[in-house]
Amino acid sequence: MVAYNGRMDLVFKALADPVRRKLLDELADTDGQTLFGLCSRMIMRHQLAISRQAVTKHLLMLERAGLIRTEKQGRYKLHYLQTAPIADIYDRWIAKHRNERN
Amino acid sequence: MIINVTSIFVDDQKKALEFYTEKLGFIKKNDMPAGEYRWLTVVSPEQPDGVELLLEPDEHPAAKAFKKAIAADGIPVTSFAVEDAQAEYEKLKAKGVVFTQEPVQMGPVLVATLEDTCGNLIQIASMDKDASNA
Numbered sequence: 001m002v003a004y005n006g007r008m009d010l011v012f013k014a015l016a017d018p019v020r021r022k023l024l025d026e027l028a029d030t031d032g033q034t035l036f037g038l039c040s041r042m043i044m045r046h047q048l049a050i051s052r053q054a055v056t057k058h059l060l061m062l063e064r065a066g067l068i069r070t071e072k073q074g075r076y077k078l079h080y081l082q083t084a085p086i087a088d089i090y091d092r093w094i095a096k097h098r099n100e101r102n
Numbered sequence: 103m104i105i106n107v108t109s110i111f112v113d114d115q116k117k118a119l120e121f122y123t124e125k126l127g128f129i130k131k132n133d134m135p136a137g138e139y140r141w142l143t144v145v146s147p148e149q150p151d152g153v154e155l156l157l158e159p160d161e162h163p164a165a166k167a168f169k170k171a172i173a174a175d176g177i178p179v180t181s182f183a184v185e186d187a188q189a190e191y192e193k194l195k196a197k198g199v200v201f202t203q204e205p206v207q208m209g210p211v212l213v214a215t216l217e218d219t220c221g222n223l224i225q226i227a228s229m230d231k232d233a234s235n236a
Binding site: 036 | 170173174175176177178202203204206207208209211213215221223
């Protein structure tokens with residue numbers, strides 16, 4: 001339970017930042033993107049003046065929280081959305097509440 | 103002063119010539135022996151007297167390291183203009199060209215990123231018709 005709460009802290013911290021939520025939005029739109037793909041979407045679709053280094057840091061926080069995973073495919077490193085931690089949030093509060101109402 | 107040649111580091115000139123002519127549709131412009139390699143350039147059939155793309159050997163260790171590092175992060179080495187990036191994407195994909203980025207709208211531009219089989223990523227981009235008229 002302690003480990004679970006520790007990870008949940010990371011999840012909520014990761015989700016608390018608007019740039020990181022936009023990165024998740026873009027992966028939900030198209031999964032398996034490169035760092036370049038995500039950087040260009042941040043700049044061109046969200047008008048963010050953000051450096052590649054900053055995006056890399058945000059991605060690292062999302063990865064530590066289990067919200068994304070990275071995979072080396074050939075010569076490319078791709079980023080994938082992982083929804084399990086968000087499903088955990090649903091299970092913890094919403095799923096139970098819905099059952100009670102039903 | 104004019105820009106007449108720009109270069110791209112390729113791991114194999116013969117393979118590169120095949121890809122850039124047979125897949126992308128460029129035409130060979132210059133092919134001259136240069137030591138153990140060739141001075142090998144291609145041009146667009148739409149602009150045969152335009153800028154030449156030099157298919158330059160990546161035999162320098164730094165060139166190889168550079169290519170490896172930027173490809174890992176998905177960064178294209180250059181960008182080519184096309185009429186319609188969506189149509190071009192579909193045409194090239196049907197020819198077996200691999201894309202690391204499917205067509206995506208970036209402001210007034212539609213872009214996609216493809217692999218050149220020689221260690222590089224190339225972006226293709228088309229400007230929205232409305233935007234270019236504005």
